[in-house]
Amino acid sequence: MTTSRPPRSAAVPWSRVVLHVDMDAFYASVEQRDRPDLQGKPVVVGGTGRRGVVSTASYEARKFGVKSAMSTMLAQRLCPHAIFVRPRMSVYVEVSKQIMAVLGRFSPSIEPLSVDEAFVDATGTEDLFGPPVELAWRIQRAIREETALSCAVGAAANKYVAKVASDLKKPGGIVVVAPGEERAFLAPLPIERLWGVGPRTAERLRADGFDLIADIAASDPGELQRRYGALGTHISALARGQDDRPIDDDHQRKSLGAERTLEHDITGVAAVRSQLVPLIDEVAAGLRKAELRASGVRLKLKYADFRRTSREILLPEPVQDTASLTAALEHLLPRADLSRPMRLVGLAATHLVPASAPRQASLFDQPQTAKTRGPGPGRRRHPHQARAQRHHPR
Numbered sequence: 001m002t003t004s005r006p007p008r009s010a011a012v013p014w015s016r017v018v019l020h021v022d023m024d025a026f027y028a029s030v031e032q033r034d035r036p037d038l039q040g041k042p043v044v045v046g047g048t049g050r051r052g053v054v055s056t057a058s059y060e061a062r063k064f065g066v067k068s069a070m071s072t073m074l075a076q077r078l079c080p081h082a083i084f085v086r087p088r089m090s091v092y093v094e095v096s097k098q099i100m101a102v103l104g105r106f107s108p109s110i111e112p113l114s115v116d117e118a119f120v121d122a123t124g125t126e127d128l129f130g131p132p133v134e135l136a137w138r139i140q141r142a143i144r145e146e147t148a149l150s151c152a153v154g155a156a157a158n159k160y161v162a163k164v165a166s167d168l169k170k171p172g173g174i175v176v177v178a179p180g181e182e183r184a185f186l187a188p189l190p191i192e193r194l195w196g197v198g199p200r201t202a203e204r205l206r207a208d209g210f211d212l213i214a215d216i217a218a219s220d221p222g223e224l225q226r227r228y229g230a231l232g233t234h235i236s237a238l239a240r241g242q243d244d245r246p247i248d249d250d251h252q253r254k255s256l257g258a259e260r261t262l263e264h265d266i267t268g269v270a271a272v273r274s275q276l277v278p279l280i281d282e283v284a285a286g287l288r289k290a291e292l293r294a295s296g297v298r299l300k301l302k303y304a305d306f307r308r309t310s311r312e313i314l315l316p317e318p319v320q321d322t323a324s325l326t327a328a329l330e331h332l333l334p335r336a337d338l339s340r341p342m343r344l345v346g347l348a349a350t351h352l353v354p355a356s357a358p359r360q361a362s363l364f365d366q367p368q369t370a371k372t373r374g375p376g377p378g379r380r381r382h383p384h385q386a387r388a389q390r391h392h393p394r
């Protein structure tokens with residue numbers, strides 16, 4: 001089950017050692033670290049205004065029920081004495097780089113999931129760093145020394161179990177699930193802990209009598225597949241603690257974006273463009289800070305009815321500057337339905353590559369291209385492939 005110490009002689013050898021490292025209340029902890037007046041206080045990092053949303057709440061604020069993704073207004077009602085702080089993304093990106101660099105000292109194979117969490121494939125590092133529990137402890141200590149921040153670590157023989165484990169003793173915990181113990185470890189947890197089971201699926205599973213992961217694990221896989229198709233096969237394997245996916249260490253990060261939930265719904269290209277202009281600067285600044293270039297740009301929209309859509313374009317050369325991102329956006333705007341009321345607009349740099357990677361001058365570097373709208377010579381020069389979003393990293 002959840003052990004803070006691996007058994008002296010594990011019955012089953014570790015086929016892989018996968019760690020999931022998750023910073024504790026990351027944005028809020030960075031703010032508390034940098035501002036002594038916030039230490040020990042309920043801090044809520046997020047947007048303000050009528051449609052502001054909580055990014056991260058400190059543990060002091062969580063005691064009052066404040067959570068990520070909750071509206072700022074509800075957070076204010078739950079915790080009236082909370083201190084609301086605007087996010088400082090560029091600082092978080094810097095700290096994130098420090099954290100990923102620390103992880104890189106323990107293994108060359110790391111897969112960041114966001115600014116504040118990552119998988120580490122530590123298979124074969126036992127001679128250097130000891131068994132998983134000791135490795136986890138070393139990582140926690142190194143991150144604390146380097147950044148003065150705390151994290152939780154889960155260790156298991158696969159990604160899914162490691163990620164579930166890291167979440168069970170937050171903040172600051174280490175949970176190791178030894179090989180062979182996965183199924184027993186997962187059994188008492190609710191079905192929402194299965195990847196791919198959102199609120200709607202959970203409702204359906206509950207109606208069919210499945211409450212705990214144990215209920216799924218005890219069911220015949222063929223029957224689950226007949227009832228739920230591919231999802232049935234997927235959750236049947238997860239519930240038994242099986243997950244073969246490798247650590248995806250191809251790229252440090254898949255996308256870097258900025259989005260804005262609007263005070264009032266907007267329609268039309270002019271309104272969308274004016275909302276996106278400051279976000280473009282933010283994304284460009286984030287790319288420069290992270291020393292990355294984008295080979296793709298994605299426009300994200302959420303309509304008043306909460307339906308989401310996105311349009312993505314691939315660029316002939318990776319870019320980092322505001323003018324190139326603006327030009328790419330101008331190619332995306334005509335491809336989206338902007339006539340319906342929208343409540344959120346966003347922009348993401350995708351297909352990221354290190355800025356140091358060799359590159360040729362971008363077509364977007366030519367200023368006249370950046371201003372081109374509608375069919376024109378600048379436009380015809382772009383060998384872009386636009387397409388609807390089909391990347392769902394996870």
Ligand SMILES: [Mg+2]
Pocket residue numbers: 022023024025026116117
């Ligand atoms: Mg976290």
